[in-house]
Amino acid sequence: MTEMDDLVVIGAGLYGLMAAKTYLAVHPNAAVEILEANHSVGGVWGRDRLCRGVKTNSIAGSYAYSDFPMSESRFGVKWHQHVPGEVVYKYFDAFATEFDLHRRIRLSCRVQSVEKCPDGSWSIAAVEDSRSIRIGTRRLIVATGLASEPVMPEYTGSSSFERPLLHCKDLAGQHELYHTAKAVAVVGGSKSAWDAAYQFASLGTRVHWILRKSGHGPARLLPAQATPFRLWMEKIVTTRFMTWLSPCPWGDSDGYGWIPRFFQSTTTGQWISRHLWAWFTSTCLQDPALVRSAETRKLQPQATKPFSPAGGFSARNYPPDFFQYIDSGMIQIHTADIDHLSAGTVHLRDEPSLDVDALVVSGGWQHWPTFKFLPAEVHEQMGFPRTQGARDAQAERIDREILQSYHLLNNSIINKNAATAAEDSNPLPHRDDAPWRLYRFMVPPAFIHDRSIGFAGFVATTLNTVCAQTQALWLTAYFSSTGGSGGGGGSCIHGCSDAQPLPVGRGRADQIWRDTLVHSQFPQWRYPGSFGHRFPIAFYEGLPYVDLLLKDLGLRVRRKGGVLREWFEGYGPEDYCGIVEEWLQLSKRE
Secondary structure (H helix, E strand, O other): OOOEEEEEEEOOOHHHHHHHHHHHHHOOOOOEEEEOOOOOOOHHHOHHHOOOOOEEEEEOOOOOEOOEOOOHHHHOOOOOOEEEHHHHHHHHHHHHHHOOOHHHEEOOEEEEEEEEOOOOOEEEEEEEOOEEEEEEEEEEEEOOOOOOEEOOOOOOOHHHOOOOEEEHHHHHHOHHHHHHOOEEEEEOOOHHHHHHHHHHHHOOOEEEEEEOOOOOOOOEEEOOEEOOOOEEHHHHOOOHHHHHOOOOOOOOOOOOOHHHHHHHHOHHHHHHHHHHHHHHHHHHHOOHHHHOOOOHHHHOOOOOOOOOOOOOEEEOOOOOOOOHHHHOOOEEEEEOOEEEEEOOEEEEOOOOOEEOOOEEEOOOEEOOOOOEEEOHHHHHOOOOOEOOOOOOHHHHHHHHHHHHHOHHHHOOOOOHHHHHHOOOOOOOOOOOOEOOOOEOOOEOHHHOOOOOEEEOOOOEEOOHHHHHHHHHHHHHHHHHOOOOOOOOOOOOOOOOOOOOOOOOOOOOHHHHHHHHHHHHHHHHHHOOOOOOOOOOEEOOOHHHHHHHHHHHHOOOOOOOOOHHHHHHOOOOHHHHOOHHHHHHHHHHHO
């Protein structure tokens, strides 16, 4: 008979480790296991994925859990420095040690399928070190994230290329290539493309950087500090006042609903918003290095305004000036699509062919888990992104409501086509695909009352560690409520009963589905040049999202103290210390 766990977490990265730690903080006697396909903890910062010289976009002090600071004395990174990848791995490894998680982690354990059992539990089939195993669990958190499984494009002639054809995920193991290649091609414009181009060029390898004409363009390279006041970029987007300038259907969770309504719904407010966004563009995001030559101009993002980043963001965290390699010709940029490959040659459309020793593909990720849910109807109910399907009339009604409610989305500041789509008489552009459909970006609506499954880390945001903490607590509270397959795996640390009703995840099925539709449809209009049509994006909406989850939990949303600090001081992990204990005390009183 298969042994039954109280909780299994799939993924031992940023979100998975925190999910397990939080659940155990509330249910210390619970049987919890973490399944990790790689050979170490850390997820995208795992030991096997570390590339030479790569650093986080985040600065020290921002990329750490609130209850486990990344101190300089322990990890050697000074405050407000960008964190080297090897330090991030050491941090996650130390976190797992500090909270006794290592003994619960199965490394090199790849999940093959997850089956819903008649008794409401889940049966997980996996391969651990070439051995098939099966694990039963009452509750399941999938924390594999948006960048765990690469997807390689299919190029004509790839079988005859006769050179390494690599995804950026696999660069960490290519030590020989770094020192023997004379020329490489890097395809894509994401942060990993910037990193790969820099890594090879800094070693003296000529880089042909290919930015696809049909792609999203390059990620915007941001300075660590900006504006005449030398504000930290990472803190600007987590400042409450800044979030009010951005349309957001969950933006009233902070109790200041009248302020974002003013900026989004009144003529005066919209005028102020547009001019503030214009100021933000001119003072924060106009990098002189991008316009100093015809070659560097090719790295201008497709979306020229910060309101709607197309290729995402990347931090300017390279020790020497990245652009010196472009000026010297060590990095040459080609704006073209690949036509086909032949032996050692990349053939471009409308540009000369390139002789290279390797082709590195940046980006290209499967944005949902690789394993199947069984039976088939359960898989269909998981809310995964859909690539093909019939027109969804309800989603179209939601689209029109969004466009009519947030007039900035109908302005050329973001999407000229949205203005015509907002009119009732005009048809909306049809999309065959559909994004993730998860309530609060975590729970499939079909399983909301089952209270046995959740997804963590399937939202792109700038507040990663804070989001990981609040999602972990939300899911713990959700599992600890009554319903479906039972309580939270034994009484909690303060003696609160498993049968205690909590507001998390409660509501009428139709309202839960509507909230899910509104929240999942919104990003494709807010970020039309990016991947909002596939998964949730909350670059500027990260703080309101955390507010929404805290509000669900009954916890304080405004955590700064004083109006000026609350409105104009950036939020970070330090503002969320002790939220688990706060929730436990609240549960005990109730």
